[in-house]
Each structure stands twice: as C-alpha cells, then as structure tokens.
Amino acid sequence: MSDSKPHDPNQMTGAAMIVRALADHGVKHIFGYPGGAVLPIYDEIYQQSEVEHILVRHEQGAGHAAEGYARSTGLPGVVLVTSGPGATNMVTPLADALMDSIPLVCITGQVPTHLIGNDAFQECDTVGITRPCTKHNWLVRDVNDLAKVLHEAFYVATTGRPGPVVVDVPKDVQFATGTYHPPRKSDVHISYSPRVKGDANAIRKAVSLLAGAKKPIIYSGGGVINSGLAASKLLRELVEVTGFPITSTLMGLGAYPASGPNWLGMLGMHGTYEANMAMHDCDVMLCVGARFDDRITGRTDAFSPNSKKIHIDIDPSSINKNIRVDIPIIGDCGNVLGDILQVFKSEAKKPDTKDWWKTIATWRARNSLAYKTNNDVILPQYAIQRLFEATRGHDTYITTEVGQHQMWAAQFFGFEEPHRWMTSGGLGTMGYGLPAALGVQVAHPDSLVIDIGGDASVQMTMQEMSAAVQHELPIKIFILNNQYMGMVRQWQQLLHGNRLSHSYSEALPDFVKLAEAYGGVGFQCSKPGDLDGALQEMIKVKKPVLFDCRVAALENCFPMIPSGKAHNEMLLPLEANDEATAAAFAGGKALV
Amino acid sequence: MEQPASAYFMEERHDPNETHTLTVLVANEPGVLARVIGLFSGRGYNIESLTVSETESHKHVSRITIVTTGTPMVITQIKHQLDRMIPVHRVVDMTLTGRxxxxxxxxxxxxxxxxxxxxxxxxxxxxxxxxxxxxxxxxxxxxxxxxxxxxxxxxxxxxxxxxxxxxxxxxxxxxxxxxx
Known part of the structure; x- marks a missing residue:
C-alpha cells in the first residue's frame, strides 16, 4: 500500500458496495432493523443521504412494509436485516411476496465465512431456510462477487414473474475491500431469460376464438398489475373494443375500474354471483395474468366445463398447473394484450354479446352482495361502504389484513386504478396490512393510506404503530372489531358444528388508549349514525390512527362457494338460512 | 499480531485439506437426499461427488457415497453431523478404513x-x-x-x-x- 498509488473510486468495502448498489438501482427507501451481522452496512448508511432507512419494530414489519412499498409503486421493495433471528423473522414476508409475485430484495447479514456451519451466535442457514420461499437467493463468500450478485438480485426480483430474492452477506465480506462495478448486462445468469413477447401464432388463434365468442369473459389477475400501468390501460381498451364482461381475482382489483360498465365484480370463493356464474357458463375465457388458484376455481372438475380457455402468463409453470387450457400464451401481460388488441382491431369486429349480457343481468339481479341493514349496530359491509364514500376525492391507498374484513373490503370498496390495493392473497398473512400501509405511506407521503383490519389480525404486527409515529407516517388503521377471528368462526359455524374453538378473543386491548400510548390518535365508533362524522375526523388527522369500529359480532361473509364446490353452487347472503347452509356444506368436509 | 476485538474475527486455523469418501446408509424416504445435501450447503461443506441409489429395497435402505474435502476437523464434523440426522443409519469413512x-x-x-x-x-x-x-x-x-x-x-x-x-x-x- 503506497500513498503514491492513485485512489480507485471503485475500491471499497463490501458494506459500501451494498449502499452504492442500492443507490445505483435508484432505491430511495429501505426498511430494516440493525443487528450484529449488519453493523458495517448500518455504518455506511449513517454516512450518506441517498438512501433513507425506515426503522421498523420487527423484521416481519420491514418485509411487509417493503411489499406495500413495492406494490403501490411498481418498484422493488428493499429490506435489510441481520443474521439468525433477523433472517428467520423475514421468512413470512418472503413467502408472502413469492405467492403474490412481489419484487423484494432482502439483504441479510451472516456470520463471518469461517464461522459458517459452526452454530455461531445468531447463525442460521439463511440460504437454506429461504430457498423455498424466494425466487432465488445467494450467499456471497467473496467481496469481489458482491457487486455482480447485488445487480443480479435486482434483475431477478424485478423481471419475468417478479418475486423476492435474498442476498446473504457474511460480516467479513462486508468489511473486506474489493472492486465494485455498476450494473451491466453480464451480471445475470445466462440460464435466466424470461420470455416477454407472446407467440404470434397463439395470439392469432386467441383472437379468432375471442371474435367468435357468444358468451365470453375476461378473467384478469395480479399479473396485469405487475406488468405496469400500460397493461391496465390495454386491458381497459380490450374490454372496450370487445364489449366483453370482465371479472378479476383478489390480486387484480383496480386493473379495470370498479365503476366501469363491463365490471362483474371479483370472482371466486367470496366473489359475486354474476362473476362466478359467468365463469361457469362462458364459452370463451381469456385469463390474463392469473393462475387458476383454488380460491378461484372451486371444484376443478366442474370449473367452467364448456369453455375454450386462453391463458396469458409470464410464468410457463402456471400454464396447465390447475386447469387445462386450450391456448397458452407465455409472455408479459402488457406486451401480449397489446398484440391481441392490434390483431383484433385489424381482423375482427365486436362480437354480438347482447344475449349474454341479458343472462348476466338476471344473475346480477340476485344482488349477491346484499345485506340486512341495521340502525342500531354497524354492519361491517356498511362500514366499508361508508369508508369508501368518505375517501372519494382523496388520493387513497388501501391495505388489508386477512379474514372476513379483507373479503368485505374487496367486495365493497371500489378500486378505480391499479396499485391502490395491497392485500395478502396467496399466503393469507394475518398482520400484513399495518406494516404494508406503513410502506405505502413512505412511498406516497401525501396520500391517504388506510389499512382495513380486523381486531385479531391487526394485533399480529401492532408494534409497527411505533414505527409509524417515529417516521411521521399518518397511516389510518380502520379496525372492523367483532371480537372474533371472524373467518375462522364462520368456518367453524359452517363446517364444525358451531363449536367455536378458540376463535373468540376474550380480552382485547382498548384500541383508543393503545393508539395514544404509541403517540397516535384513537377513535371508537359503535353507532351507524356516528360513523360518517367519525370517518371524516379520522381522515383529517395527520398522525397514525387506530379506529376501533365496533361492528355486528356475528355477521358472516357471503356470497360463498363452499370449498370443493363448483361456481354454480354458491351460497347467497339472504338465502343463507340454516337449511340452505346445511345443504350447501353437506357431503363431506371441506379440505381447505 | 493484535488480538481481535471479537470472537467473530478469530482466524480459522488452516490445516491442509484432505479428500475423504464417505458411505452413508439412509432410510429411503422422501426428502432424505435434500436433507443430506442441505446439510452440506447450509454448513458450507464441499461435495466433490455424490451418488445415491436404493441398495436394499426390502429394508428401504439407500446408499449415498459422498466424496468431500476439508480439514481433518471439518471431516470429523461432517461425519458427526450426518450421523445425527434421524434417517441416517450409518456413516462410514471409507478413506479412514484404508481398505x-x-x-x-x-x-x-x-x-x-x-x-x-x-x-x-x-x-x-x-x-x-x-x-x-x-x-x-x-x-x-x-x-x-x-x-x-x-x-x-x-x-x-x-x-x-x-x-x-x-x-x-x-x-x-x-x-x-x-x-x-
């Protein structure tokens, strides 16, 4: 080491490389929690201002916050956690992001390379533990590999079907000095090249099927959201050009506006009657960026028995996994939709679907989302409807926890734009919504961000209220409090002889005092007549809020396709008396 | 040499690496190979070669032959780690037997x-x-x-x-x- 040698700006420690790579990838915010094995990285973060660090209260909170951030912006969410418990606490968000195709880059500290395998303090086999719940992961043993791996991590997380990745960096690699290089093409495995453009032949065949359809339906999913704003625009244009009815999965809400004329509502287990019946009776189904999940299909051998199916997906393994399709098109939703539109416009004309719309109107007339109104207690459906009305005119983002309130939110909150709806669909993670809201608020500091929660879910990650207060993130936690794990209770009522085993929370915190204890603001409302006023007050508050909305305790979520039944065997709300319910659930136990 | 501030920075002793061939008899059940391989990748051991096949089908026993390299301490540790896995019947270091x-x-x-x-x-x-x-x-x-x-x-x-x-x-x- 002689002083006369010119200083190479690309020579730096591993820790510095990490922060530099984040900046090179345009990362403005990361979510994390320090610990022994990431201290060198935290030291680098301290000495710069390009990347802002949001300190959470539990690593799971960091993960879900990054998911919310990613889903509301279309950018990758970045997480930094320490080795051992830091990494294991990240497992739930990683699995969640994998299921819902959310791009996350998670950097974990690891014990120094020479201690790996020795059961060192705060050591765990991070790469082994996270292998099944990431799209890919790396353990970096040499500081000179670090830049390449970090760039590849961003590429893998954000391209193709997006997903979470983990880069595990031992502490000695963080201290070691090596050569950094900016992102370049050769950083990526040559074995990884996701297909973006759809096969022209398949697209032509798809268009001729669509053009000849008498009873068509478009079934869109989260892939359209992931593909970017252009994909949602193209989807809307396709609906307009074809005049087809459209439904969507939970993950796809907002790609087509809920106020649009062709919207049938969400489909699936708690979807609308018209959406599910149209799926069952259609003759041509166009599935865009969805994966025929079991909550969507119900009984697979009775799923849409008489239709020709077109499936657009960027992930070849999604094709023919659950449902056999006639025309698979592997490619990016936006790209393929663009091609389909172009061919359709030049070669086909709008099919006549008048009769089909008439049939749909009769299904719609069943009013499958109806509920009995009540002047004394707040019904959860009413609460969501009023919340939706109260937020009109605001720049609103909604996150949810998991359970009945999540389904009611999906049914009764109208989403007009993509990226406005953050929910844990595939994994169904209770505790997702509060930290996700935190992440959304970081990305959109001036917007109205509301977590629609349940009293049980929200307590799983309640500690992040403290993070919200610290970072002045005015998230609104709107709790539909029925004192039950409502969805668990609903299944116990329907399938387990009404034996309500451990689904009642005997003790709940006083949410108003809890909010105040954290330094936020608490509201409580139990009268339908007071709700609108209280909601207006909540929206005005520029601090984190816990809103304890006391709702009817025993309300259940309908309509419902009992698990393992077909789309045309729905149980409707006003018809769900004891006899109909018993009949619907007769013939065995639901498996999931 | 300066004493490191934390046990984290104590240098590894560099005994010369040896190559050993291990024979591992395992219960032939789903996931057993993943467990063995996961042990090697998780703890940073090397695999030079690995073969596996069922050898005694009536007893549902498979035989895994692994060629690995490491210091004598690491090789001993690998054998102990393999031996404590539930579906592993026996681990024999063929190199040590010399026969x-x-x-x-x-x-x-x-x-x-x-x-x-x-x-x-x-x-x-x-x-x-x-x-x-x-x-x-x-x-x-x-x-x-x-x-x-x-x-x-x-x-x-x-x-x-x-x-x-x-x-x-x-x-x-x-x-x-x-x-x-």
Whole structure:
C-alpha cells in the first residue's frame, strides 16, 4: 500500500458496495432493523443521504412494509436485516411476496465465512431456510462477487414473474475491500431469460376464438398489475373494443375500474354471483395474468366445463398447473394484450354479446352482495361502504389484513386504478396490512393510506404503530372489531358444528388508549349514525390512527362457494338460512 | 499480531485439506437426499461427488457415497453431523478404513474420422474402455475405474474430438469378506 498509488473510486468495502448498489438501482427507501451481522452496512448508511432507512419494530414489519412499498409503486421493495433471528423473522414476508409475485430484495447479514456451519451466535442457514420461499437467493463468500450478485438480485426480483430474492452477506465480506462495478448486462445468469413477447401464432388463434365468442369473459389477475400501468390501460381498451364482461381475482382489483360498465365484480370463493356464474357458463375465457388458484376455481372438475380457455402468463409453470387450457400464451401481460388488441382491431369486429349480457343481468339481479341493514349496530359491509364514500376525492391507498374484513373490503370498496390495493392473497398473512400501509405511506407521503383490519389480525404486527409515529407516517388503521377471528368462526359455524374453538378473543386491548400510548390518535365508533362524522375526523388527522369500529359480532361473509364446490353452487347472503347452509356444506368436509 | 476485538474475527486455523469418501446408509424416504445435501450447503461443506441409489429395497435402505474435502476437523464434523440426522443409519469413512475400492463409470462421446478415430480406439483398448455406440463419425466409450484413471482417459480423448461426458460419480465398497 503506497500513498503514491492513485485512489480507485471503485475500491471499497463490501458494506459500501451494498449502499452504492442500492443507490445505483435508484432505491430511495429501505426498511430494516440493525443487528450484529449488519453493523458495517448500518455504518455506511449513517454516512450518506441517498438512501433513507425506515426503522421498523420487527423484521416481519420491514418485509411487509417493503411489499406495500413495492406494490403501490411498481418498484422493488428493499429490506435489510441481520443474521439468525433477523433472517428467520423475514421468512413470512418472503413467502408472502413469492405467492403474490412481489419484487423484494432482502439483504441479510451472516456470520463471518469461517464461522459458517459452526452454530455461531445468531447463525442460521439463511440460504437454506429461504430457498423455498424466494425466487432465488445467494450467499456471497467473496467481496469481489458482491457487486455482480447485488445487480443480479435486482434483475431477478424485478423481471419475468417478479418475486423476492435474498442476498446473504457474511460480516467479513462486508468489511473486506474489493472492486465494485455498476450494473451491466453480464451480471445475470445466462440460464435466466424470461420470455416477454407472446407467440404470434397463439395470439392469432386467441383472437379468432375471442371474435367468435357468444358468451365470453375476461378473467384478469395480479399479473396485469405487475406488468405496469400500460397493461391496465390495454386491458381497459380490450374490454372496450370487445364489449366483453370482465371479472378479476383478489390480486387484480383496480386493473379495470370498479365503476366501469363491463365490471362483474371479483370472482371466486367470496366473489359475486354474476362473476362466478359467468365463469361457469362462458364459452370463451381469456385469463390474463392469473393462475387458476383454488380460491378461484372451486371444484376443478366442474370449473367452467364448456369453455375454450386462453391463458396469458409470464410464468410457463402456471400454464396447465390447475386447469387445462386450450391456448397458452407465455409472455408479459402488457406486451401480449397489446398484440391481441392490434390483431383484433385489424381482423375482427365486436362480437354480438347482447344475449349474454341479458343472462348476466338476471344473475346480477340476485344482488349477491346484499345485506340486512341495521340502525342500531354497524354492519361491517356498511362500514366499508361508508369508508369508501368518505375517501372519494382523496388520493387513497388501501391495505388489508386477512379474514372476513379483507373479503368485505374487496367486495365493497371500489378500486378505480391499479396499485391502490395491497392485500395478502396467496399466503393469507394475518398482520400484513399495518406494516404494508406503513410502506405505502413512505412511498406516497401525501396520500391517504388506510389499512382495513380486523381486531385479531391487526394485533399480529401492532408494534409497527411505533414505527409509524417515529417516521411521521399518518397511516389510518380502520379496525372492523367483532371480537372474533371472524373467518375462522364462520368456518367453524359452517363446517364444525358451531363449536367455536378458540376463535373468540376474550380480552382485547382498548384500541383508543393503545393508539395514544404509541403517540397516535384513537377513535371508537359503535353507532351507524356516528360513523360518517367519525370517518371524516379520522381522515383529517395527520398522525397514525387506530379506529376501533365496533361492528355486528356475528355477521358472516357471503356470497360463498363452499370449498370443493363448483361456481354454480354458491351460497347467497339472504338465502343463507340454516337449511340452505346445511345443504350447501353437506357431503363431506371441506379440505381447505 | 493484535488480538481481535471479537470472537467473530478469530482466524480459522488452516490445516491442509484432505479428500475423504464417505458411505452413508439412509432410510429411503422422501426428502432424505435434500436433507443430506442441505446439510452440506447450509454448513458450507464441499461435495466433490455424490451418488445415491436404493441398495436394499426390502429394508428401504439407500446408499449415498459422498466424496468431500476439508480439514481433518471439518471431516470429523461432517461425519458427526450426518450421523445425527434421524434417517441416517450409518456413516462410514471409507478413506479412514484404508481398505476400500472406489469405482466410477463414465460414458465419453467422440466425434472424428481417420487418424483420430484409430488413435482413440487404440487408447480405449489400453484403458479397457468399451465401445457401446458407434457411427461412421463417432464413438461412445464406456469406462470404469477410479476417478484418476477416468480423468486421465478424458484428458487423452480431448484432442481426439471429445464431444460430451457423462459420469456417475464415485461408488465405494470395502475389501474383504465383511460387510459394513
């Protein structure tokens, strides 16, 4: 080491490389929690201002916050956690992001390379533990590999079907000095090249099927959201050009506006009657960026028995996994939709679907989302409807926890734009919504961000209220409090002889005092007549809020396709008396 | 030398690496191979070669032969880690017994005509490799032997039009009348 040698700006420690790579990838915010094995990285973060660090209260909170951030912006969410418990606490968000195709880059500290395998303090086999719940992961043993791996991590997380990745960096690699290089093409495995453009032949065949359809339906999913704003625009244009009815999965809400004329509502287990019946009776189904999940299909051998199916997906393994399709098109939703539109416009004309719309109107007339109104207690459906009305005119983002309130939110909150709806669909993670809201608020500091929660879910990650207060993130936690794990209770009522085993929370915190204890603001409302006023007050508050909305305790979520039944065997709300319910659930136990 | 501030920075002792062949008898149940491989990747051990096949189907026992490298301490640790896995019946260090036979099978594809072809056949005979497929412009040789012999054969074939190699990895068994 002689002083006369010119200083190479690309020579730096591993820790510095990490922060530099984040900046090179345009990362403005990361979510994390320090610990022994990431201290060198935290030291680098301290000495710069390009990347802002949001300190959470539990690593799971960091993960879900990054998911919310990613889903509301279309950018990758970045997480930094320490080795051992830091990494294991990240497992739930990683699995969640994998299921819902959310791009996350998670950097974990690891014990120094020479201690790996020795059961060192705060050591765990991070790469082994996270292998099944990431799209890919790396353990970096040499500081000179670090830049390449970090760039590849961003590429893998954000391209193709997006997903979470983990880069595990031992502490000695963080201290070691090596050569950094900016992102370049050769950083990526040559074995990884996701297909973006759809096969022209398949697209032509798809268009001729669509053009000849008498009873068509478009079934869109989260892939359209992931593909970017252009994909949602193209989807809307396709609906307009074809005049087809459209439904969507939970993950796809907002790609087509809920106020649009062709919207049938969400489909699936708690979807609308018209959406599910149209799926069952259609003759041509166009599935865009969805994966025929079991909550969507119900009984697979009775799923849409008489239709020709077109499936657009960027992930070849999604094709023919659950449902056999006639025309698979592997490619990016936006790209393929663009091609389909172009061919359709030049070669086909709008099919006549008048009769089909008439049939749909009769299904719609069943009013499958109806509920009995009540002047004394707040019904959860009413609460969501009023919340939706109260937020009109605001720049609103909604996150949810998991359970009945999540389904009611999906049914009764109208989403007009993509990226406005953050929910844990595939994994169904209770505790997702509060930290996700935190992440959304970081990305959109001036917007109205509301977590629609349940009293049980929200307590799983309640500690992040403290993070919200610290970072002045005015998230609104709107709790539909029925004192039950409502969805668990609903299944116990329907399938387990009404034996309500451990689904009642005997003790709940006083949410108003809890909010105040954290330094936020608490509201409580139990009268339908007071709700609108209280909601207006909540929206005005520029601090984190816990809103304890006391709702009817025993309300259940309908309509419902009992698990393992077909789309045309729905149980409707006003018809769900004891006899109909018993009949619907007769013939065995639901498996999931 | 300055004393490191934390145990994290104590340097590893660098004893020379040794290569050992381990035979592992395991219950043939789903996921058992993943457990064994996960142990190696999770704890940072090396795998030079790994072969696995059911050997006693009536007892549902599979035999895994692993060639690994590491310091004597690491090799001992690998054996202990393998032995404490629930589906592992036995771990035997074939290298320590000093009485083991190791064999590997390779299939080697060559493409060429004229002089190269003749030379390849001549060498194959010297190595007791058999021709198991032939066209007018190619051969596939089958060769068995220890790893060194196969490496040597492949090196000799390289300039003669080597196209492709498929190797089984090492299988090992002890000499003498006793079973393990």
């Amino acid at each position: 083991s036979i190791e064999r590997e099978l390779a299939m080697v594809k060559l493409r060429g005509t004229g002089e190269h072809r003749v030379e390849a056949l001549r060498l194959a005979e010297a190595f007791r490799a058999r021709v198991i497929d032939a066209t007018i412009e190619s051969f596939v040789f089958e060769i068995t032997g220890n790893t060194g012999k196969i490496n040597q054969f492949i090196d000799l074939m390289r300039p003669l039009g080597l196209v492709e190699i498929s190797r089984t990895g090492v299988a090992a068994i002890s000499r003498g009348p006793e079973g393990m």
